[in-house]
Amino acid sequence: MTEMTPEALQHFFETEFPQAAADFRIEGHDGLDFVLRLPVTERHLRPGGTVSGPTIFGLADVAIYLAILSRIGPVALAVTTGASIDFLRKPEPGRDLLARVRILKLGRALAVADALVFSDGRDEPVARASMTYSIPPSR
Amino acid sequence: MTEMTPEALQHFFETEFPQAAADFRIEGHDGLDFVLRLPVTERHLRPGGTVSGPTIFGLADVAIYLAILSRIGPVALAVTTGASIDFLRKPEPGRDLLARVRILKLGRALAVADALVFSDGRDEPVARASMTYSIPPSR
Amino acid sequence: MTEMTPEALQHFFETEFPQAAADFRIEGHDGLDFVLRLPVTERHLRPGGTVSGPTIFGLADVAIYLAILSRIGPVALAVTTGASIDFLRKPEPGRDLLARVRILKLGRALAVADALVFSDGRDEPVARASMTYSIPPSR
């Protein structure tokens, strides 16, 4: 395992996932947690002005993926094998979304982490997600 | 509760969720299961030619939502409260994805269903998802 | 991988998990599904006469474990890595519980299956559960 610097992580993100890298912004580590920001724009919104469930799922998925890579190094082929998510409140209109990731396990074959998603500036979470990633043996 | 005809469901889908309605195609009921098709195009693909996790999650979410509405009538405000998903295999390149939905519970406050997602023409599922929807009391 | 005969599976169950083997009864394959029965007794009941959530979780866990072993052979060390469960209805008092298991993936490192749990003789499921098992590499 090799930890990645914020610069190396950003570079990896832009090179391997250019589309996603245009959508999200790595905020880095806020104390214990890894934080990813989704600058919310018109195209993330559903009727009613709320961010869609799949968009929130995608934010948590990318955040947890990057948080794990920041700890184990650039393993482009790690894949999500399972996830669970609870949608807790509607995101507030006009605010970015932030995912705060907590690593729970970095094993040889599996990594597990969870994330809370917040409307920027609010204390009550919008969603909770946990994900399991399979790590290829070639590492 | 009022069951919806396929035509009424299609009309509701296009009117309330025009963006999603452009992405998916309602195949209707295949025996017991409700089936939704995702015609896979370039923009659903990740590097490597595979469909992304959040796209598969979105397919299952919309499929389960429509399957429930087809049974209880047009409740536009029903919201997903929880979901779990297992990613089982990579989707096959060049094939559409199909979600087959099984309704498990239609209660007054909660509806629960699960779905298997397949590459069109294949027998082994790409993903399994289950979702819970909260139904507004005004129904 | 080596499929196990019903006799070999029963013998493995009694030898490796004598406590559990005393609680459950292998019904075998009912068409596509593997079926495990929990003869409900006084000590499974919560106040109100209903079977407790952890007991239903345990039934699904053992059922899925045995269903996988019946397909890959006696791998005593396979461990559950993740699970999700939806409790749909109260079990009916005075009826056994049956778990019907559907195998979704038998990979080299991970196996995934889900189960529906029913009160014996009823059509509407009491619970839905899905579980992931890690399979030790020594296989």
Next chain:
Amino acid sequence: MTEMTPEALQHFFETEFPQAAADFRIEGHDGLDFVLRLPVTERHLRPGGTVSGPTIFGLADVAIYLAILSRIGPVALAVTTGASIDFLRKPEPGRDLLARVRILKLGRALAVADALVFSDGRDEPVARASMTYSIPPSR
């Protein structure tokens, strides 16, 4: 909603769930988290000396249930509607298990919380669980 004193919660637990109350010990609030202890004894152990998955599930279920009741008052009929759990590491032999609960949502109809389970004295979690409870409207 009425918060319960530790004494009131203990009394409710012993009166309504005497069996469970004999198994677990309420440790109360450790800063933000509600903590429940499982004094591990011989009968919780599987072959190999490890605590079984359903026992860990049961610990998380009871811990989250009590944590919610400590905030909303004695609602004996609140039921678990959904749960997801990740098993991260084997519990250490000879140590009690502790569940630390974090409340994520206390709504009118649904309450959501998650828990980390630890071997007493260890920093790395044994399991992560999240659960949703339905709260009866009569409240």
